[in-house]
Amino acid sequence: MTMTLLTLLEDLKRQPRALTPEEDLYLQRIGDEIRRAPHDTARWRVLEREGFHEFDWSTADADLFAKLTALRRAGMN
Numbered sequence: 001m002t003m004t005l006l007t008l009l010e011d012l013k014r015q016p017r018a019l020t021p022e023e024d025l026y027l028q029r030i031g032d033e034i035r036r037a038p039h040d041t042a043r044w045r046v047l048e049r050e051g052f053h054e055f056d057w058s059t060a061d062a063d064l065f066a067k068l069t070a071l072r073r074a075g076m077n
Helices: 005-014 021-036 040-049 062-076
Strands: none
Touching: 005 021, 021 040, 040 062
16 A cells, blocks of 8 residues: 555554654655645645545544645635
8 A cells, every 4th residue: 555644644543653764754755845835735735645635524633624624725726
């Protein structure tokens, strides 16, 4: 299975554990890519590529839900 941010977060939610070196490097790369994105649309596209368009929002914390919803709305404009 290909690792995406969503699959990694779901796996960690099911079974909390320490990150592997590969997972840590992957998260650093995704974080850098999001930070370097020139605007919200580009940031949302990274998250969308990483599976966030398939996210089960019913289990999200309210603050995460609010931030991702705002980013998604900005990315759609």
